[in-house]
Amino acid sequence: MRRPLLCLFAVFASLIASNFACADDVQDFAVLVISRERLEVxxxxxxxxxxxxxxxxxxxxxxxxxxxxxxxxxxxxxxTLPGRAYGCEAGVIGEQPNIVLDLKAGDIRKYRIGAGPNGLFLKQENLNY
Incomplete structure (x- = not known):
């Protein structure tokens, strides 16, 4: 009775150890978070x-x-996209020129949308996680 129980325990221990080994893999993607606050735009x-x-x-x-x-x-x-609300025509606030971001694997970047006299822009935020 002890031998089969010991073998079963060894199998479960090896499965758990292999799952933890997979968790240490390097992320091969970056996360980009963009938020829109009510008062900014x-x-x-x-x-x-x-x-x-x-x-x-x-x-x-x-x-x-x-x-x-x-x-x-x-x-x-x-x-800005056309919509049902009054005054929502495509590009009503102005189009923003392309921004080129250089992302690295494992990066987490958070931006907040703002509006100014030249149209929409992005402000980088702290993650605060």
């Missing part, structure tokens, strides 16, 4: 997040979106 319009010139996310007031991206250079652009 004074418009009810949706804001589109374009990655590599493709619409990748939509942000309403007090909303955020996150992306798992491969390491390397990423082109990012913000633009």
């Amino acid at each position: 004074p418009t009810p319009c949706e804001i589109g997040v374009y990655l590599q010139d493709q619409l990748s996310g939509r942000l309403f007031q007090e909303d955020s979106v996150s992306f798992n991206l491969p390491p390397g250079k990423v082109s990012l652009r913000l633009k």
Whole structure:
């Protein structure tokens, strides 16, 4: 009775040890978090997040979106999107020029959207995790 129980315990111990070994692998992606605070952008319009010139996310007031991206250079652009709210025409606040971010594996970057006289912009935030 002891021998089968000991063998079963050894099998479970080896499985648990192999799971912990996998947890130490290096991350092969970067995390990009973009948030929109209500007071920073004074418009009810949706804001589109374009990655590599493709619409990748939509942000309403007090909303955020996150992306798992491969390491390397990423082109990012913000633009207001047409909607049902009054005055929400495409690009009503102004289009932002492309921003190129150089992401490294394991990076976690957080940005907040703001609006100024030249249109939308991104402010880098502390993670506070």
